[in-house]
Amino acid sequence: MNExxxxxxxNLFEPMNFFLMIAGLVGGIIxxxxxxxxxxxxxxxxxxxxxxxxxxxGLIMLGAIYVGAIYGGANSAILICTPGTPSSVAxxxxxxxxxxxxxxxxxxxxxxxxxxxxxxxxxxxLLFFAAALARFALRFGGxxxxxxCLFGLSTIAVMSVxxxxxxxxxxxxxxxxxxxxxxxxxxxxxxxxxxxxxxxxISVIPCMIGLFSFSQVLYLIGSKREYxxxxxxxxxxxxxxxxxxxxxxxxxxxxxxxxxxxxGMLPGAGGEIASIITYNEAKRWDKxxxxxxxxxxxxxxxxxSANNAVxxxxxxPMLTLGIPGSAxxxxxxxxxxxxxxxxxxxxxxxxGELAYTFIMSQxxxxxxxxxxxxxxxxxMARLLNLQLTYIALSIVVLSYIGAYAIANSIIDVWIVVxxxxxxxxxxxxxxxxxxxxxxxxxxxxxxxxxxxCVDLANAHNYxxxxxxxxxxxxxxxxxxxxxxxxxPLYVGITRGRRNAKKGARHA
Amino acid sequence: xxxxxxxxxxxxxxxTTFVGSALAEYPTKPINMVIAFSAGGSSDVQARIMQKYxxxxxxxxxxxxxxxxxxxxxGFTEIAKARKDGYTMGGLNVPHIILQxxxxxxxxxxxxxxxxxxxxxNDPQCIAVRKDSPFKTVxxxxxxxxxxxxxxxxxxxxxxxxxxxxxxxFKEKYPEHRLTHVFYKGATDQNAALLGGEIDIMFGxxxxxMRSIDEFRVLGIAAEExxxxxxxxxxxxxxxVDMVSDIRRCFAVPKGLPAEDLxxxxxxxxxxxxxxxxxxxxxxxxxxxxxxxxESFAKYIDAQQQASHDALQKxxxxxx
Numbered sequence: 001m002n003e004x005x006x007x008x009x010x011n012l013f014e015p016m017n018f019f020l021m022i023a024g025l026v027g028g029i030i031x032x033x034x035x036x037x038x039x040x041x042x043x044x045x046x047x048x049x050x051x052x053x054x055x056x057x058g059l060i061m062l063g064a065i066y067v068g069a070i071y072g073g074a075n076s077a078i079l080i081c082t083p084g085t086p087s088s089v090a091x092x093x094x095x096x097x098x099x100x101x102x103x104x105x106x107x108x109x110x111x112x113x114x115x116x117x118x119x120x121x122x123x124x125x126l127l128f129f130a131a132a133l134a135r136f137a138l139r140f141g142g143x144x145x146x147x148x149c150l151f152g153l154s155t156i157a158v159m160s161v162x163x164x165x166x167x168x169x170x171x172x173x174x175x176x177x178x179x180x181x182x183x184x185x186x187x188x189x190x191x192x193x194x195x196x197x198x199x200x201x202i203s204v205i206p207c208m209i210g211l212f213s214f215s216q217v218l219y220l221i222g223s224k225r226e227y228x229x230x231x232x233x234x235x236x237x238x239x240x241x242x243x244x245x246x247x248x249x250x251x252x253x254x255x256x257x258x259x260x261x262x263x264g265m266l267p268g269a270g271g272e273i274a275s276i277i278t279y280n281e282a283k284r285w286d287k288x289x290x291x292x293x294x295x296x297x298x299x300x301x302x303x304x305s306a307n308n309a310v311x312x313x314x315x316x317p318m319l320t321l322g323i324p325g326s327a328x329x330x331x332x333x334x335x336x337x338x339x340x341x342x343x344x345x346x347x348x349x350x351x352g353e354l355a356y357t358f359i360m361s362q363x364x365x366x367x368x369x370x371x372x373x374x375x376x377x378x379x380m381a382r383l384l385n386l387q388l389t390y391i392a393l394s395i396v397v398l399s400y401i402g403a404y405a406i407a408n409s410i411i412d413v414w415i416v417v418x419x420x421x422x423x424x425x426x427x428x429x430x431x432x433x434x435x436x437x438x439x440x441x442x443x444x445x446x447x448x449x450x451x452x453c454v455d456l457a458n459a460h461n462y463x464x465x466x467x468x469x470x471x472x473x474x475x476x477x478x479x480x481x482x483x484x485x486x487x488p489l490y491v492g493i494t495r496g497r498r499n500a501k502k503g504a505r506h507a
Numbered sequence: 508x509x510x511x512x513x514x515x516x517x518x519x520x521x522x523t524t525f526v527g528s529a530l531a532e533y534p535t536k537p538i539n540m541v542i543a544f545s546a547g548g549s550s551d552v553q554a555r556i557m558q559k560y561x562x563x564x565x566x567x568x569x570x571x572x573x574x575x576x577x578x579x580x581x582g583f584t585e586i587a588k589a590r591k592d593g594y595t596m597g598g599l600n601v602p603h604i605i606l607q608x609x610x611x612x613x614x615x616x617x618x619x620x621x622x623x624x625x626x627x628x629n630d631p632q633c634i635a636v637r638k639d640s641p642f643k644t645v646x647x648x649x650x651x652x653x654x655x656x657x658x659x660x661x662x663x664x665x666x667x668x669x670x671x672x673x674x675x676x677f678k679e680k681y682p683e684h685r686l687t688h689v690f691y692k693g694a695t696d697q698n699a700a701l702l703g704g705e706i707d708i709m710f711g712x713x714x715x716x717m718r719s720i721d722e723f724r725v726l727g728i729a730a731e732e733x734x735x736x737x738x739x740x741x742x743x744x745x746x747x748v749d750m751v752s753d754i755r756r757c758f759a760v761p762k763g764l765p766a767e768d769l770x771x772x773x774x775x776x777x778x779x780x781x782x783x784x785x786x787x788x789x790x791x792x793x794x795x796x797x798x799x800x801x802e803s804f805a806k807y808i809d810a811q812q813q814a815s816h817d818a819l820q821k822x823x824x825x826x827x
Contacts, residue, residue, distance in 0.1 A: 044551075187665070321699075337718065338791070340792075456689055
């Protein structure tokens, strides 16, 4: 490994490669920030261009786009409450309230620094522990992924402590929506009511654009406000946020990044679950969990550090075993193989220079993201100075374009409109759009993994029960799941008692 | 007067463009290329390689349109229902189109909806195990499965896929070898499951198996002949297992294209498929290239349609 590190670093400072990193980052951030244009799409569109480059430069550029796009998703999550990529759903939980409180620039800087931090930690694991971790990731099969997704779903309970009933109903509606289309286990058609275009199911991204951004537009139009939020860009914001993050949030950043890396390694789970789980954990371990959801720095930091840490994690099984840990990693794998590079443990020796240049470039990209992102933040925050009418209009236009671009399908535009109204009226009666999005995202994964467990049960002496509870990892996840469900109940009860006591005292 | 003159000019211009385009050789404008899977996937990579050489032999480029969803059914329908002017073509996968028609109410019929241009890929199925598996040959796996009913777990991508068909074929030929099958969403999950030990053996495409070939041992290839990618691996037939199964990719236009245009397209595809540089690019990216002309391929489709119908009928999977 050591003999490759120095040439790798030298490669990075070739002017062409350096330029590609910055161009990739800027392009990635913009793609990520536009709702509907996802990291996967951004990287996939650039793959043919890499065929004309040498493989090292091509990989560096794709890696930079990946990092930029995952970070970029936070910008729209914070400014217009629209997760630019599915990985930043959890960023809206606190990022949007921060924006409404007039702290948009703080929120943008938090997401920038946390993303860079998470990315560096993820790459650190990729560089030093790739081989060992790849073997560990393989132990996550059907049952483990099933419990992991349920664990992610249990976030609903934590998210809506005050109103768990409505939270659960919202989540259940989300899961129900996710069952439209082809049954993953039998291939039969469900809930399409004879409509041929519904056979593809309700895609996650248009549904999220509807729930989050279109419904926000409806809300904003009804609010009679002139601007989204007061935007006061204070010059000391970046320094203040940096100091805050590295004194008060050290542990949180570290924990979120490690969870992100681990979830990233799993072939079935990507950034969308990682950020939700870390948000959940951040809230659980906090002394004042009530702050979450009202615009606290910790919430944004947890979600954003995790989704960038996923990148390093997702590349681990991709490089060592040829098994991509995320959809974007799968596209990069395709590009690698088109260049005739065979993934496998040998990649670190046979194509060592390429592999290590790629890994080292990830470090540099994360560092470069700080200045690049800082400059872009300045522009992004200015958007808030535009009048609400224009912003509302552009959100609608972007939502339609973004939804259509996913699969070039007009039905996705209708999904945006329908779920926009669902989100708007649902919000009015206290339904939780976040929980519903969780259901839509996690529903298919839960179903798919449950299907695998049912299949596997035929070979197991104790049937489905045996399959589900056999592994050590499954047992740990079941325990964590129980804990996750019981804690908010317990908190709710004790708080209720405390309030009752107070009430009694007042009386 | 000026207004009138300009109107005349516009009319003349419009008319000449139309007449011009009618007289000129096909194609006179870019062609829509519908890909029924996501950008960056295996089907897309193959079409992109093809595009490089299309530009060499044809005057107008392709415009890629991605219509992913529901295992390709959305994009395939798009091709079937496109205008029959030769400016929309797309990639089809077999047996996907056949199974979707037989079992999933697809709005196209492989025999009537398409004019086939050429088959470009023949990706055979393999039986693969992990490197440290006790099975060294197909026979060892069969012997073990026979005395341990339902204990051997086989991974398939599916349901209603080429893998699934191969499994139905296996069940038909070896009814006393009971396996436990597990469906995976895609080849990535399937490869991961085999590596992680969740399944003991898998039926997988050569192209997918090659991604993790360092960790796998391929027991046999379900093809008529050995494959260049794995020259040392025997076919299933050579090991006494009479099974041939594969996934093929072809290009097609909606049925009813003018005969001379179809002939032009077929000729260009033939030239591409015989270009040595194209073949080298295909090999480099792990795509098992195999050319078959459009007419033969249409016959192949009809034969497959019948065979799949029988297999699904026996398994009670036909649409009701």
